[in-house]
Amino acid sequence: MSAAHVITDDAEARAVAAELAADFREGAAERDARRRLPHLELERLSASGLLAVTVPARFGGADVRADTLAEIFRLLAAADASLAQIPQSHFVYVNVLRRQGTDEQQKFFFGEVLAGKRFGNAQSESGTQHVQDIRTRLARLPDGSYVLDGVKHYSTGALFAHWIPVLARTEDDTLHVAYVPRDAPGLTVVDDWDGMGQRTTASGTVRLGSVPVPADRVVPHHLTFQGPQLHGAVAQLLHAAIDAGIASGALAEAVEFVRTKSRPWFESAAEGHATAAEDPLLIQRFGELAIRERAAEALLREAARAVDDARADLTDDSAAEASIAVATAKVTAAEAAVEVASALFEVSGTRSALDSLGLHRHWRDARTHTLHDPARWKVQHIGRYVLNGTRPPRHGLL
DSSP states (O other): OOOOOOOOSHHHHHHHHHHHHHHHHHTHHHHHHHTOOOHHHHHHHHHHTGGGTTSOGGGTOOOOOHHHHHHHHHHHHHHOHHHHHTTHHHHHHHHHHHHHOOHHHHHHHHHHHHTTOOBOOBOOOSSSSSTTOOOOEEEEOTTSOEEEEEEEOSOTTGGGOSEEEEEEEOTTOOEEEEEEETTOTTEEEEOOOOOSSSGGGOOOEEEEEEEEEOGGGEEOGGGGGSSSOOHHHHHHHHHHHHHHHHHHHHHHHHHHHHHHTOOOOHHHHHTTOOSGGGOHHHHHHHHHHHHHHHHHHHHHHHHHHHHHHHHHSOOHHHHHHHHHHHHHHHHHHHHHHHHHHHHHHHHHOGGGGOGGGOTHHHHHHHHHHTTSSOHHHHHHHHHHHHHHOOOOOOSSOO
């Protein structure tokens, strides 16, 4: 890999993201249809410097604001939601190092990220009691090093990664993250993801069989949640940005289709409307969809500002406010993504359902991505906070 560009500020980060998104949009439908994994696109993403924009300034990074990071993900998701999903875990585990990494760990890994290296994800497990029932074990050896054993599912980014952060429990049952090289002995990434949406994320299986891990590659993740934290808020902000991007991309496709391909309904034509774009009923529906999309984007920006404000003055209260703002944005963006991606067919007409056009990828991506974590529990925490002043829990998913 050649040396990656180093982005210096928020404005440059947004400009680079917009340029890449415009390019990635061109081949998105074809990649989805053929399930062509985006190896070349990810190399461009690494080389652009976007993957290093949250590296702290003292290590040479741009340390961009949360609102810039959210906009990067929104732009990428509007072009290709699968491609945008792949680096979500990358930024989450950069954030883990910011919070709990030692100076030496930060110096090493932030150097890797600045060089264009990618973090993957080996976090979720299947067949356990619930999502936080982590059974992968990190066993300490007499010499102070560790070995990893377990099986991970939904491992987005692992197939494309240089380093795979693995969530595991040590002998005292506390959560740690082990940063493992992609080619470590005993580590196998299986490309067995067959989701109906986000087809090219390669969110498959990671198998860990006595994988050796040096002591200086392990971070005590359980300490992240002892005190006010923004780990969950940042992770969920990126998910919200992906959903908002899906809504934006679907609406743009619908506008283009109706303007250039749709025929007016015969009753509309009989009333003098020569094109589908002049149909007052379609105009009404597009207005409704635009409101949904703009509301999602507005709440995303507000949530990002809340994260930035909390980062500047991190307290129990500011962390709670950020988490609630992000939860509000996530619920709204998820609803907008599913509604707009579905309404694309409603407003565009029968031809839009042709498989060869690939317009259904927006709905499949929206429906798949919004299953990540249930919105109903976010609504519960929002209600408890508003009505009773109950701060949301510190479990990293809010």
